[in-house]
Amino acid sequence: MGFRGSLLLFFLATCVTPLLAQSSEAPSVKLSGYIQAREVYQDEVGLAASINRARLVASGSVIAKVTWRVQGEFRTGSVGNGRSSVSLQDAYLRYAPAGWAVQVGQFKTPFTREYMTSLADLETADRSTVVDSISPKRDIGVMGEYSYRRLSVWAGVFNGEGINVTSNADSALLGVARVAVSPLSAFSVAANVARYFGDSTRYGVDGAYENGRLTLRAEYVAERDDVTSENRNGWYGLGAVSVTPAVQAVAKYEDYRVPSTPSSRNRAWTAGLNVYPSGRKLRLTFDYLLRRIGEPAEKHARVLAQVQAKF
Numbered sequence: 001m002g003f004r005g006s007l008l009l010f011f012l013a014t015c016v017t018p019l020l021a022q023s024s025e026a027p028s029v030k031l032s033g034y035i036q037a038r039e040v041y042q043d044e045v046g047l048a049a050s051i052n053r054a055r056l057v058a059s060g061s062v063i064a065k066v067t068w069r070v071q072g073e074f075r076t077g078s079v080g081n082g083r084s085s086v087s088l089q090d091a092y093l094r095y096a097p098a099g100w101a102v103q104v105g106q107f108k109t110p111f112t113r114e115y116m117t118s119l120a121d122l123e124t125a126d127r128s129t130v131v132d133s134i135s136p137k138r139d140i141g142v143m144g145e146y147s148y149r150r151l152s153v154w155a156g157v158f159n160g161e162g163i164n165v166t167s168n169a170d171s172a173l174l175g176v177a178r179v180a181v182s183p184l185s186a187f188s189v190a191a192n193v194a195r196y197f198g199d200s201t202r203y204g205v206d207g208a209y210e211n212g213r214l215t216l217r218a219e220y221v222a223e224r225d226d227v228t229s230e231n232r233n234g235w236y237g238l239g240a241v242s243v244t245p246a247v248q249a250v251a252k253y254e255d256y257r258v259p260s261t262p263s264s265r266n267r268a269w270t271a272g273l274n275v276y277p278s279g280r281k282l283r284l285t286f287d288y289l290l291r292r293i294g295e296p297a298e299k300h301a302r303v304l305a306q307v308q309a310k311f
Helices: 003-015 017-021 129-134
Strands: 029-042 046-063 066-075 085-095 100-108 138-148 151-158 174-184 187-196 200-210 214-225 232-244 247-257 266-275 282-293 298-310
Touching: 046 085, 129 214, 129 232, 129 247, 138 174
Parallel strands: none
Antiparallel strands: 029 046, 029 298, 046 066, 066 085, 085 100, 100 138, 138 151, 151 174, 174 187, 187 200, 200 214, 214 232, 232 247, 247 266, 266 282, 282 298
């Protein structure tokens, strides 16, 4: 769906909603989203300001147990083709009786805990390099989901062509599955696998402990390429503690590598603070990131300040 189609969907969601509300039998439509504005100072680059994310979500129900969601991202002229645009992110229908669900459309593939978590809810301003590099992203397909007590299972089949590509040029599908178990209320572990049939296999494991004040999380993700034999892997570990109800301290280490190319090793240390001036709708993020790339390592430092508003 292109720029005009995305704008039309949001126009309908925002303008037609008041008309639907006039009927007591009409399903409700909810608008939500978030905006992230940031300043970044980086070695050899200097200071730069940007709108990192500006997303608007419309969601609602069709009939009992059938819901829908449409999410668009408003992009500045520095992204993609150099012109301001709207990119469709999510567009799906979901049928969810008790305990299980079926979802069809475009949405996130169920691979890695960090990718499945919204950027607006992560403790750091950006995702880990290994997750961004290896995880399948949004795609078009169908997914089933099942939950029973402390067990959750996701399995889906997708085009494998990525976001907003409606054709399947090579007819090879992408299969993704994830299983998560919570043996304790604050502790969970999970494993996921993604298979680009005839191409490559991606897999990973993760664990997390979250008790409201303390968060400990780690993930390992890898890829085995059947065509080029250029395998990739990496991991990250994160710890976050709420110093006060309004201040959270964060520390993170990540390591990403392509074993066949030693110079491609990418390690990073992040130290940060999240400040919530008034509840969770408004967040100020301050991150210092030191990255070491290659062997021998080439150092790059970055200081980031970001303000995020959720609505």
